[in-house]
Amino acid sequence: MKLVCAQSDLSSKLSLLSRIVPNNPTHPVLANVLLTAEESRLGLSVFDLSIGMQVWIPALVEETGTLTLPARLFSDIVSKLPSQEIQVETDELAVTLACGTGRYQMQGLSADEFPTLPILEEVAPLQVDTTVIADGLQATLFASSSDESKQILTGLHINASQEGLEMATTDGHRLAIAQFPEEIVSEAINVTVPARALRELERMLSRTGAKIEVRSDASQIVFELLSEQGIERLSCRLLDGQYPAYNQLVPRSFERQMTVSRQAFLSAVDRIAVLAARKNNIIRLRLDKASQNLFLAAEAPEFGSGEESVPAQISGDSIEIAFNVKYLSDGLKAMDSTDIQMELNSETMPAILSPISGQKMTYLIMPIQVRN
Amino acid sequence: MNTQRKVIHVDMDAFFASVEQRDNPKYRGKPLVVGGSPEKRGAVAAASYEARQFGIHSAMPSRTAIQRCPHLIFAPPRFEIYREVSEQIRSIFKAYTDLVEPLSLDEAYLDVTINKQNQSSATVIAREIKKAILRKTKLTASAGVSVNKFLAKIASGMNKPDGLTVIQPAEAEPFIASLPIESFYGVGRATAAKMQALGILTGADLKQRSVEELSAHFGKVGWFYHQIARGIDERPVNPNRIRKSIGAETSFDPDIEGRAAMEQKLDAIAQEVQERIERHSANGRTITLKVKFADYRQITRSRTMQEYVSNKGQILGIAKELLRGVELEAEKVRLLGITLSNLDTEVDELGYKQMELDLPFEVKSHEVFHDIYNH
Numbered sequence: 001m002k003l004v005c006a007q008s009d010l011s012s013k014l015s016l017l018s019r020i021v022p023n024n025p026t027h028p029v030l031a032n033v034l035l036t037a038e039e040s041r042l043g044l045s046v047f048d049l050s051i052g053m054q055v056w057i058p059a060l061v062e063e064t065g066t067l068t069l070p071a072r073l074f075s076d077i078v079s080k081l082p083s084q085e086i087q088v089e090t091d092e093l094a095v096t097l098a099c100g101t102g103r104y105q106m107q108g109l110s111a112d113e114f115p116t117l118p119i120l121e122e123v124a125p126l127q128v129d130t131t132v133i134a135d136g137l138q139a140t141l142f143a144s145s146s147d148e149s150k151q152i153l154t155g156l157h158i159n160a161s162q163e164g165l166e167m168a169t170t171d172g173h174r175l176a177i178a179q180f181p182e183e184i185v186s187e188a189i190n191v192t193v194p195a196r197a198l199r200e201l202e203r204m205l206s207r208t209g210a211k212i213e214v215r216s217d218a219s220q221i222v223f224e225l226l227s228e229q230g231i232e233r234l235s236c237r238l239l240d241g242q243y244p245a246y247n248q249l250v251p252r253s254f255e256r257q258m259t260v261s262r263q264a265f266l267s268a269v270d271r272i273a274v275l276a277a278r279k280n281n282i283i284r285l286r287l288d289k290a291s292q293n294l295f296l297a298a299e300a301p302e303f304g305s306g307e308e309s310v311p312a313q314i315s316g317d318s319i320e321i322a323f324n325v326k327y328l329s330d331g332l333k334a335m336d337s338t339d340i341q342m343e344l345n346s347e348t349m350p351a352i353l354s355p356i357s358g359q360k361m362t363y364l365i366m367p368i369q370v371r372n
Numbered sequence: 373m374n375t376q377r378k379v380i381h382v383d384m385d386a387f388f389a390s391v392e393q394r395d396n397p398k399y400r401g402k403p404l405v406v407g408g409s410p411e412k413r414g415a416v417a418a419a420s421y422e423a424r425q426f427g428i429h430s431a432m433p434s435r436t437a438i439q440r441c442p443h444l445i446f447a448p449p450r451f452e453i454y455r456e457v458s459e460q461i462r463s464i465f466k467a468y469t470d471l472v473e474p475l476s477l478d479e480a481y482l483d484v485t486i487n488k489q490n491q492s493s494a495t496v497i498a499r500e501i502k503k504a505i506l507r508k509t510k511l512t513a514s515a516g517v518s519v520n521k522f523l524a525k526i527a528s529g530m531n532k533p534d535g536l537t538v539i540q541p542a543e544a545e546p547f548i549a550s551l552p553i554e555s556f557y558g559v560g561r562a563t564a565a566k567m568q569a570l571g572i573l574t575g576a577d578l579k580q581r582s583v584e585e586l587s588a589h590f591g592k593v594g595w596f597y598h599q600i601a602r603g604i605d606e607r608p609v610n611p612n613r614i615r616k617s618i619g620a621e622t623s624f625d626p627d628i629e630g631r632a633a634m635e636q637k638l639d640a641i642a643q644e645v646q647e648r649i650e651r652h653s654a655n656g657r658t659i660t661l662k663v664k665f666a667d668y669r670q671i672t673r674s675r676t677m678q679e680y681v682s683n684k685g686q687i688l689g690i691a692k693e694l695l696r697g698v699e700l701e702a703e704k705v706r707l708l709g710i711t712l713s714n715l716d717t718e719v720d721e722l723g724y725k726q727m728e729l730d731l732p733f734e735v736k737s738h739e740v741f742h743d744i745y746n747h
Contacts, residue, residue: 150733170729175729244733251729346678348727349676366728
């Protein structure tokens with residue numbers, strides 16, 4: 001293998017890939033990145049047996065070839081090199097990097113040992129706009145659980161059918177659903193994908209406008225993006241088990257409703273959060289019908305207290321309800337509508353936040369019950 | 373360094389019934405139960421020692437109780453009074469240690485390894501506590517003293533009423549060896565039957581089984597059984613334990629099938645849940661039904677109500693409704709359980725509570741988590 005590529009291209013892709021490389025791999029080769037030099041491009045792949053990623057960068061290839069290199073070491077070295085051209089040359093399993101004034105040698109492992117990433121060639125792909133996936137991830141990924149004891153909740157549920165595409169996450173305290181009724185598919189998909197993999201996918205989706213192809217079978221899902229150099233791919237093992245039937249948890253009727261400026265609400269929440277974080281992250285909301293104001297407050301006895309008010313359109317009786325301030329700000333940040341609405345019944349029942357315009361989203365939060 | 377712990381388990385004698393006898397001199401020395409009347413299909417929440425001689429015990433239907441003892445006195449429960457007495461007892465404990473873990477209104481563990489009175493003898497402390505309880509409440513308690521919770525609890529049950537029993541570390545092993553398997557903490561009727569079928573009749577039999585074998589038969593609790601067979605119980609006395617749920621479950625051997633049979637079992641389970649709720653004087657808003665199938669697959673279905681629920685009728689009604697939502701076609705069931713959570717006591721103790729979604733769950737056999745060790 002002999003090639004020249006740009007340090008900036010190589011470094012940015014390696015930092016993306018090295019997030020997937022396992023710390024304690026079951027096999028030494030899994031700590032490595034697979035390099036594939038083809039005509040005018042260099043492929044880079046990593047695989048931890050659950051998540052696999054393959055990306056490309058442009059390169060002047062003099063000699064094609066394949067090899068694997070320790071991913072962390074390779075990435076650390078490249079990230080510190082000056083933003084110039086890097087010459088990569090191999091001699092058997094030894095690799096020499098030359099860039100600016102530096103020369104580095106590393107020992108690699110044969111590419112033959114590197115496991116093949118799943119491709120699911122035989123499955124007909126579902127084609128979706130990159131923006132659909134990006135919007136869906138932004139609207140839901142944050143609400144997935146990090147509690148490994150309820151594995152299925154550490155994933156994001158994707159349901160695509162003739163009724164459209166739906167993405168959902170829940171951690172048991174809140175539930176985020178993004179709906180794309182116009183994305184109709186003939187072959188239904190019903191899978192739960194680890195959120196960890198999708199966070200990596202989100203990083204891959206920097207370019208807009210392109211299509212993304214999604215293939216899945218009973219145990220794997222593969223996302224393919226077309227870049228200038230070729231197909232970039234993220235594959236992932238699906239989470240086992242049945243995702244909870246979350247739709248039945250969304251209330252259909254509400255006694256109270258509020259419409260409010262998202263930005264004004266979020267700014268007030270962020271300010272109150274400073275105090276709430278000092279105690280137990282509890283924010284108290286008061287929807288005051290008479291004054292048509294939303295009041296937000298938090299108190300931390302040893303530190304102080306604060307109150308904010310935001311004008312809002314409120315229907316139904318006045319109510320006081322408390323939430324984890326983080327849940328509230330997470331949801332408000334994930335929406336892009338100018339105005340949002342909040343629908344609720346009582347101080348111990350779920351509340352729904354949803355945007356008035358833009359991406360269709362339902363964000364349900366369970367309140368915090370507070371002693372009088 | 374001496375790392376031996378000193379744990380006391382204090383258990384009030386026939387608590388509810390004794391309070392009623394204390395406050396109503398005409399009830400003293402007579403068979404009495406606290407609970408619902410037989411006409412209203414009630415059940416026994418607590419029985420006096422005089423009533424126990426007729427074979428009457430808690431959780432028994434009141435109708436059965438009166439058949440066994442026609443002149444049985446029925447006293448309606450007065451939970452406010454029981455709660456007050458419970459507070460008095462806890463303040464006595466607090467004079468010795470803050471490491472008090474209440475199990476219910478009438479029962480608590482104390483870790484007195486280090487105590488406020490600098491008293492090196494846990495037996496002396498137990499005696500003083502019993503005396504103080506009698507002086508302050510005119511009620512008797514039984515105490516068990518040992519090196520861990522498991523042994524202290526067994527000890528307190530050995531000489532009831534008004535007992536004080538010490539199990540020294542050296543005595544623990546032969547004592548556990550002779551203990552019948554059904555007397556082990558956490559071993560219910562179905563587990564006892566399963567143990568007996570495996571030839572485990574006593575603590576000695578249990579001790580001979582490997583942790584692998586016990587885990588294969590009983591899952592994660594197998595490990596706990598393996599430990600307690602050796603007198604080992606490292607669970608700390610946890611004063612901050614906030615009870616998050618109250619429940620009851622029953623395993624069936626053989627498995628049961630048919631909705632009618634299951635609903636009948638739910639009736640008895642709901643009854644038990646209600647009694648436990650009363651003992652903890654708690655109310656809850658979420659009812660969870662647990663169903664374990666013959667293949668160890670387990671599902672849960674929950675519903676949260678606007679208002680607090682505490683009576684059997686409501687609990688049973690919701691549990692049956694949840695069961696109606698479960699596909700039972702040709703399924704055999706080995707366990708049913710009902711749990712009440714979102715308790716008002718939780719909000720009381722911490723001041724607040726993050727509410728949870730009622731997510732319906734399905735768990736595969738190998739993931740079924742036995743949480744007995746934590747309870």
